Amino acid sequence: NFVEEKLGSRYKESTRMDLAKSYEGSSPATPVFFILSPGADPPEDIETLGKKLGFTVDSGRFCSISLGQGQEMVAEEALEKATRHSHWVLFRVIHLVAKWLGTLEKLLEQYSEESHPDFHVFISAEPAPTPEKHIIPQGILENSIKITSEPPIGMLADLHAAFYRIPLNCVPEMWNLKASFFLLCYFHTCIAGRLKFGPQGWNGRYPFSARDLAICVAVLGNNLETPTKVPWEDLHYLFGEITYGGHITDAWDRRLCCIYL
Template sequence: MKKPHKGFRLWLTTQPTQDFPLSILQASLKVVTEPPDGIRANMQSSYSLFREDAFEQCTHPAYTSLVYGLSFFHAVVQERRKYGRIGWNVPYDFNESDLSISLSLVKMYLSKIGKGPNWLPGEAEDHAEELQATRPLPTATDIPWETLRYLIGEAMYGGRVTDDYDRRVLATYLEEYLGEFVFDNYRQFCFCKAPISYTLPADGTIAGHIEFIKNMPATNTPEVFGLHANAEISYFVDNAKSIWLGLLKINIANNSGNSNDSAVGNLKEEALVATISEILDKMPERGLYFSPGTEALTPTQVVLAQLRERQDPCEKPHKRVKITGFILSGNVDTQELDRLNLLTDTMTQSLHDLSRALRGDIGMSGDLDELALSLQAGFLPKQWRMLAPPSLKPLGSWLSHLMRRIDQYTVWIEQGTLSCYWLGGLHTPDSLLTALIQVTSRKKMVALDKLVLFTEVTDKTAAAQIESTLEHGAYIEGMFIEGARWDSTVGRLAPQTPRKLFEEMPLVKVMPVEAHHLNVRSLLRTPVYATQGRRNAMGEGWVFDAWLPYSEHPSFWILSGTALVLQTSD
């Protein structure tokens, strides 16, 4: 377009993304819209879209209260996003169209109830007043609550939700907000009682609702959303970390831009060399199980050699060894060691290459440049992260975590089995759980699809307290609970300790049982995630489900975001 019309304007809308062309942004006038902050602002935004006669479109006496209730629900599910993973595993873009279609659905059902089962179109409209006079007034008991909750939770809002546990949270809110109890004359309904009571407005007009919303608090505490007060601490900590990481990346970019040959030019090479030397000193030489004077063996060769040593020499070579803890996990530790040695070999080689580059023996490549910057900034280098299990830890904590993993693998090989497994130290923890099911299936002669995992929290806090291994299953250590705590005195879930975001769990028994024998009454299905990042939009991060006893109503723990994680981000 050589000569565009002087009144021509091109409007582009986009979600926040790193891929948007920078040249277009620089040449454009930018307008940013952000969702309202707080329940009051959210509800004011929703009510601003209602027409003045919105409440007159349905004559059912419960309609105005349901409009307010759904608007409150809409505000809550949006505000829950700001608390990160403890709010929603996957952030969802709920918008006004979800609320609008839900209100239309409610109006349709309530209008149908108001007209009664004998309503007919056409001529029957002429006798509407006569029919209405002889018909009892509609009440809250006439409303199909279960149908409304299902359609709103599974289709309207639930259509955006991809995570099963997020869908459970959504359904729990609807169970708490939509029901006959909303109109109980003997007990006033409250969306939340502490620290401020959120109730329904007494004035049923739209003007009364707007005035009622104006008097609501401008800010909200996590308790309004069913979360513990600790969730606000997590929110501020995550924001502070985000700002700090942003500043750190800007500083790295500036250093990179000011260097002559590479980004390492302006970094303190002495500190970098010391860091490289410190990490190399911790790395196993030529493989994890190399012995001086002998050729290094691969992890597979080590496992097979130890397996042959444990076999009875009188047994036929093809005869299967009796199933023990070692055989149970033989394939598991072989795969784990292969992955670990690939990681440590890559780390060792890349650090040696970086040392040579710093001495000027070889040129500085892009990968080595990224490695140097990551080591200097305390980030986990990209080429290491690609070979390591998921982790949100900074470099220092990650290295300590790696050393502990190596220690567990070493004991595993030396002893052939473990009395207690540190699940967070495995590359693929679900492979061990699958092995448990497979072994139990063979020993009990039960089909694999008939077995499920069941958990039992013990009173033991260390592996040294275990007197004997389990015949079916294994002890697991090193799991952390978020959104709740474990009360060892009563053996059930309890509310979090103030200012304590995570607490380590006692040892947990994980046992395969037949599904028809599983009794989960008064037990909460609790997700176990690999990291504090929980589960992403692709479904990655979930490991298995644990069953934990509770005393409060299950909605308390569901809305609190109760979950177990195998490793924290610290």
């Protein structure tokens, strides 16, 4: 309260990442590097920006690859193809392929020369727990635009984030369903917020994300298009048992999720 009264609310509220502005500063020689944090979902932000600019998976102009054992050659082929056809490519969790990072550094330097301006590379990795365990090559870090997005703090901030991350045009006439839309966002905020409390929140570490909320919003709109009886039982099952419940492995956690719903 003291900070808000003396300096203003802008010093208290967390700022949102504006990927569009960071993209403007990137280039074929300047990748965008996402430093992962709990609750952040860079692929969704990139896909949202890509839809606005015409780089989508369906059009073949965007490729996302999760790095891991045996994916190095797939990543190299995707990078070479993106260079030739001026596409976007996203390499996720590159810290899992430490031995390949030197090759990636050389390829990024090689393909950055004389590439089309539309060619862009996005990278994500978890931060090293200690300086001694740092494995990302210095060349990649120095040439990249580094972005980190801390999860919102508090129920109100989580709720604002839920509204912010869902494009309202994903469901026709969504504003006619404001009450149901709000309740769904509130439900998402409650169960995702419990992850911050470790084993006191959930018995397992479940990957709830804004993508789950977006799916539920689309399902909600499809089931409420006609002004007939609301299929509450069907929606309860789709949300609690399939979309969110699909992440849950513990019976008590599943019961708690359905109680919240």
